[in-house]
Amino acid sequence: MDKGKEGMQVSRRTFVKGSALAAAGAAVAGGSLVSLYGCTPEEEGSTGNGTTAVADDVVWSACNVNCGGNCLFQWHVSEGMISYMESDNTGDAALQSRACLRGRSMRRWINNPDRLQYPMKRIGPRGSGEFERISWDEAISIIAEKLQYTIDTYGNQAIHLIYATGMYSATGNPSGRLLNCVGGYLRGMYDYSTHMLQVVMPYMYGSQFSPYDNVHASSFSEAARASDLVVMFGNSPAETRMGGANAVWDYAQMREAVYGRGGKIISVDFRMNESISGHPDEWLPIRPGTDGALVAAIAHEWIVDEKVDEDFLNTYCVGYNEESLPDSAKGKNKSYYDYIMGTGYDAVEKTPEWAAPITQIPAEKIRALAAEIAAAEAPYICQGWGPQRHTNGEDSSRAICMLPVLIGKIGLAGTNTGQREAEPPAYLVGGIPAGDNPVEAAIPVYQWLNAVDHGTSMTELNAGVKGVEKLESDIKFIWNYAGNCLTNQHGDINYTHDILVDETKCEFILCWDTVLTDSGKYADILLPDAMRSEQMNLINQGYAEYYTGVLLGQAAQAPPFENRSSYDVMADIAEAMGVGDAFTEGKTHDDWIKEIYEAGAEASPELPSWDDMLKQGIFKKTVEPSIGLKAFRDDPIANKLETPSGKIEIYSEALAELNDSWELGEGEVISPIPVFNAGLYGYGGATEEYPLYACGFHHKARTHSSFSAVAELRQAARNQLWMNPVDAEPRGVANGDLVLVESPNGKIQVEARVTPRVIPGSVAIPQGSWHDADMKGDRLDKGGCVNTLTDYKPTPLAKGNGCAHSMIVQITKA
Amino acid sequence: MTQLGFYFDNSRCTGCKTCEMACKDYKDLGEDILFRKVYDFEGGVWSANDDGGWDTTTFSYHVSAACNHCAAPACQSVCPTEAILRDEETGLVYIDEEACISCEACVAGCPYSVPKMDPITNMARKCDGCLERVKAGQKAICAEACPLRALELDEIEKLRKEHGELDQIAPLPANATGPHLVIKASPAVEVAAGEKGFVANEKEIA
Numbered sequence A: 001m002d003k004g005k006e007g008m009q010v011s012r013r014t015f016v017k018g019s020a021l022a023a024a025g026a027a028v029a030g031g032s033l034v035s036l037y038g039c040t041p042e043e044e045g046s047t048g049n050g051t052t053a054v055a056d057d058v059v060w061s062a063c064n065v066n067c068g069g070n071c072l073f074q075w076h077v078s079e080g081m082i083s084y085m086e087s088d089n090t091g092d093a094a095l096q097s098r099a100c101l102r103g104r105s106m107r108r109w110i111n112n113p114d115r116l117q118y119p120m121k122r123i124g125p126r127g128s129g130e131f132e133r134i135s136w137d138e139a140i141s142i143i144a145e146k147l148q149y150t151i152d153t154y155g156n157q158a159i160h161l162i163y164a165t166g167m168y169s170a171t172g173n174p175s176g177r178l179l180n181c182v183g184g185y186l187r188g189m190y191d192y193s194t195h196m197l198q199v200v201m202p203y204m205y206g207s208q209f210s211p212y213d214n215v216h217a218s219s220f221s222e223a224a225r226a227s228d229l230v231v232m233f234g235n236s237p238a239e240t241r242m243g244g245a246n247a248v249w250d251y252a253q254m255r256e257a258v259y260g261r262g263g264k265i266i267s268v269d270f271r272m273n274e275s276i277s278g279h280p281d282e283w284l285p286i287r288p289g290t291d292g293a294l295v296a297a298i299a300h301e302w303i304v305d306e307k308v309d310e311d312f313l314n315t316y317c318v319g320y321n322e323e324s325l326p327d328s329a330k331g332k333n334k335s336y337y338d339y340i341m342g343t344g345y346d347a348v349e350k351t352p353e354w355a356a357p358i359t360q361i362p363a364e365k366i367r368a369l370a371a372e373i374a375a376a377e378a379p380y381i382c383q384g385w386g387p388q389r390h391t392n393g394e395d396s397s398r399a400i401c402m403l404p405v406l407i408g409k410i411g412l413a414g415t416n417t418g419q420r421e422a423e424p425p426a427y428l429v430g431g432i433p434a435g436d437n438p439v440e441a442a443i444p445v446y447q448w449l450n451a452v453d454h455g456t457s458m459t460e461l462n463a464g465v466k467g468v469e470k471l472e473s474d475i476k477f478i479w480n481y482a483g484n485c486l487t488n489q490h491g492d493i494n495y496t497h498d499i500l501v502d503e504t505k506c507e508f509i510l511c512w513d514t515v516l517t518d519s520g521k522y523a524d525i526l527l528p529d530a531m532r533s534e535q536m537n538l539i540n541q542g543y544a545e546y547y548t549g550v551l552l553g554q555a556a557q558a559p560p561f562e563n564r565s566s567y568d569v570m571a572d573i574a575e576a577m578g579v580g581d582a583f584t585e586g587k588t589h590d591d592w593i594k595e596i597y598e599a600g601a602e603a604s605p606e607l608p609s610w611d612d613m614l615k616q617g618i619f620k621k622t623v624e625p626s627i628g629l630k631a632f633r634d635d636p637i638a639n640k641l642e643t644p645s646g647k648i649e650i651y652s653e654a655l656a657e658l659n660d661s662w663e664l665g666e667g668e669v670i671s672p673i674p675v676f677n678a679g680l681y682g683y684g685g686a687t688e689e690y691p692l693y694a695c696g697f698h699h700k701a702r703t704h705s706s707f708s709a710v711a712e713l714r715q716a717a718r719n720q721l722w723m724n725p726v727d728a729e730p731r732g733v734a735n736g737d738l739v740l741v742e743s744p745n746g747k748i749q750v751e752a753r754v755t756p757r758v759i760p761g762s763v764a765i766p767q768g769s770w771h772d773a774d775m776k777g778d779r780l781d782k783g784g785c786v787n788t789l790t791d792y793k794p795t796p797l798a799k800g801n802g803c804a805h806s807m808i809v810q811i812t813k814a
Numbered sequence B: 001m002t003q004l005g006f007y008f009d010n011s012r013c014t015g016c017k018t019c020e021m022a023c024k025d026y027k028d029l030g031e032d033i034l035f036r037k038v039y040d041f042e043g044g045v046w047s048a049n050d051d052g053g054w055d056t057t058t059f060s061y062h063v064s065a066a067c068n069h070c071a072a073p074a075c076q077s078v079c080p081t082e083a084i085l086r087d088e089e090t091g092l093v094y095i096d097e098e099a100c101i102s103c104e105a106c107v108a109g110c111p112y113s114v115p116k117m118d119p120i121t122n123m124a125r126k127c128d129g130c131l132e133r134v135k136a137g138q139k140a141i142c143a144e145a146c147p148l149r150a151l152e153l154d155e156i157e158k159l160r161k162e163h164g165e166l167d168q169i170a171p172l173p174a175n176a177t178g179p180h181l182v183i184k185a186s187p188a189v190e191v192a193a194g195e196k197g198f199v200a201n202e203k204e205i206a
Helices: A003-007 A012-018 A020-024 A103-110 A136-154 A175-181 A195-205 A220-226 A247-260 A291-304 A310-316 A336-341 A352-359 A363-375 A393-406 A445-457 A493-500 A566-576 A580-584 A589-603 A610-616 A630-634 A653-661 A711-716 A725-731 B018-027 B074-078 B105-109 B131-135 B141-145 B156-163 B187-193
Strands: A057-062 A072-078 A081-086 A120-122 A131-133 A159-161 A187-189 A229-233 A264-269 A283-285 A379-383 A442-444 A477-481 A508-513 A525-528 A537-540 A547-553 A618-622 A692-697 A720-723 A738-743 A746-754 A762-766 A807-813 B004-009 B037-043 B046-048 B054-056 B059-065 B084-086 B093-095 B151-155 B181-184 B197-199
Touching: A057 A537, A057 A547, A072 A103, A081 A103, A081 B018, A103 A711, A103 B018, A120 A136, A136 A159, A136 A477, A136 A508, A136 A525, A136 A566, A159 A175, A175 A477, A175 A566, A175 A580, A187 A445, A195 A393, A195 A653, A220 A247, A229 A247, A229 A363, A247 A264, A264 A363, A291 A336, A291 A352, A291 A363, A291 A393, A310 A393, A352 A363, A379 A393, A442 A445, A445 A493, A537 A589, A547 A589, A566 A580, A566 A589, A589 A610, A610 A618, A711 B018, A720 A725, A720 A738, A725 A746, A725 A807, A762 A807, B004 B059, B004 B156, B018 B037, B018 B141, B059 B187, B074 B084, B074 B105, B141 B151, B151 B156, B156 B181
Parallel strands: A159 A477, A187 A442, A229 A264, A229 A379, A264 A283, A477 A508, A508 A525, A692 A762, A720 A746, B004 B181
Antiparallel strands: A057 A072, A072 A081, A120 A131, A120 A525, A537 A547, A547 A618, A692 A807, A720 A762, A738 A746, A738 A807, B004 B151, B037 B059, B037 B197, B046 B054, B084 B093
16 A cells, blocks of 8 residues: 555645645645755755755655664755754554654754864874864865775775764765775674674574564564564663654554453563553563573473473474484583583573572562463564673573574464564665675674774684685774764773774774764864755665655755765765766766666556655555564475574584684683573672673663754753662662762763662663763763773674673762 | 643653654754653662562653643733733633743743743743644644654543543642643553652753
């Protein structure tokens, strides 16, 4: 069904304010958004791409940050300036892509007094944030010269396009294409969102695994359709996917459907998160990072009570018991069964009594949960990306999947695989092709800092490098477009700072953004970017499960000062390096959008024509619920998983081999079965000096660190550490007090929220707040950035950012 | 006369504050003034169990609150200049800024703390139910914004018929002014009745 077309109507206010049609007073269907044709003469300093809206217009655009929701905007524009926003108020209300509080604040980012204005060159020491204004010509020639110098001196492998997610749009970031035109760059694998999960899950479910669509997961809409029990581990769509056609709305609909048939929701989380606001009975509090222990105890109960589905395990899995272990593991008590029942390597029986002090969940509650899941007809078990973002994330993420595996509730109506809810993969438009990267070498993205510091000693065996045996060069040139992973969103800012300020290591850093982030302070050249709402823009809908869609947006106002479209600037850099035609193929930014859209329309004939899309701006169509691993469940022979055995590998021989062959650090283990392993700074890791556990969480005032420049958001949802009264009272900390939080890695100052909504013994620190410290002085971070506290120690297998949620701290009243 | 009022679904609200920010954007309000505010209301205690586990009675819920366009508005009754008026067509209560003398009587008088002094104009301001939009046949900006579809502005009699008569849950004050408000309570409201609750985000809604 074509909801988009059906739903198109022009806001009545537009007509009231700007059109003679107002007299008619009728809702106008058919999508005559006059504004989209609106075109004023190119202004001085404007990019010349896209159009500038005329007065009293309504202009479509979309949010473009890394919650992935891509919610819709209708900008109301007056005299060339955005005056306010309506989000999606068209068509079927249940399918409206309603922007969240952040999206509704986008005008305050676009028109922020702290917008970068001109290209700048560093004049102070690196990291000082001291810059001087330069011309675009000078900036482009410096970047081109430095790129060429790096290629000539160190080779293309010394260039790294650092992980960055501040720009989601079809044409938003052609950096890779540009760098590929000049010989390529050191690749980054995986991402900061799903690092541990993405690396480990293929060993269990097969190499086609993706955390981003329903290859291995069922949609919430399937739970809505047929589940009677939803169990969520570390998953709060109300905080991670907040928009109104994003997962939070799908979740709300699902909950009402499940309740409607007498079902239940259980949310296993160390916080009473916002998804369960108003529903306290849904909360099962757990110590962060101990999901694997809870799972092991549930498994124990199921084995004792004979609830495991032996037929399923024998047919679809390897490694549950001795009989289904691969030959290399036989006779050594290496099965999952042995691990659970106390006959495995650690000789500990995983009873609820064993798990209670670890998880802080009373044994009787663990037994009740085990019975409840076992009794469910169609349990929908899922995990967010929080549990995997721990130092033991590679074990926890697989362990959670063991619940549906053990009882054979996979690939059936209403069930899920233990993975995060996922939308059917229906991407209607692509992007500017990146081209081929001639550099084979690839590092796990979180390893970039090690590659700056000692890249040439990094190998597959000691650092997870792929494509080459070892790196040939350290990283000498960092290209950072719309990203804040140089410091703010990376591990251990103080350590990272010390590496970055050494100009003999990374010799050149390019940062490119709309505001001065903490990462931007480390730029050698800092470029100001046009926002998507300041140029034509194209984007698929995000994570909504009930529909797919596409938006074609237009410039709502002109870029301020000397801000330019990144595409135009990259075209100039390409030109300066002699690859202008290869980069642009003779096309302008808007030409690319038209080409990308028309390619999408050719593949999906239900999409409107380009001309119609220019008028209507948005298109939607509904999609059906989906069941993860259904084909495999239906026929495990014809539809083998892409694991070595073709089955679900509870025991992974490949992981056992890595554990033997890789050069792991002291205490590091790559376990072939999903065990509970406390991990660095996990359970048992707190000390007298740092007696509290700390875990990050996603904060509603920001998308990661995006939107941090908006003061109104910072006030609406204040940056506060959550702390239980049990921990606050002995420290004399009251709700709203400033506290100092110290870890082995650094110290922050932050406001405390003293609340029973976090489990005792652990504190919750919102991630993404902007770092603000005197790095030449006491380094006390008054911005309260969680990564001042995190360690920078890549995890054993993924070499990922597990420390992001595994911290130990002490807290004192400031 | 039609009387409009708000419906708030407390069982859906996640405290996201999108309503607040949509209102701020539309009404162009800075960080120090709110026409709609979201209370974070919570409570409960923890106790350690013998086996190392913990039990808790914790609850939390949110209340999104704006002007209730009351039947007997306290703000109106204390205003010395008759600057607070009710729109005849919609029943929405609004402030005539021309007539406001900045005496702050309404600010002190409203049991819901709705009218606020605008720090820039030094006039009393408050939610007018998006009168201009509503009269043009559109929805209030907050209601249209809610990602959870937990807010509506509609004829109060219709809302009461559909959703019942509940017009007060903590921390809102007891009904003394005839608020045109209908609330669908979440399960947490019942839990809260047996516990000591508190507004956890005073600094955000001041």
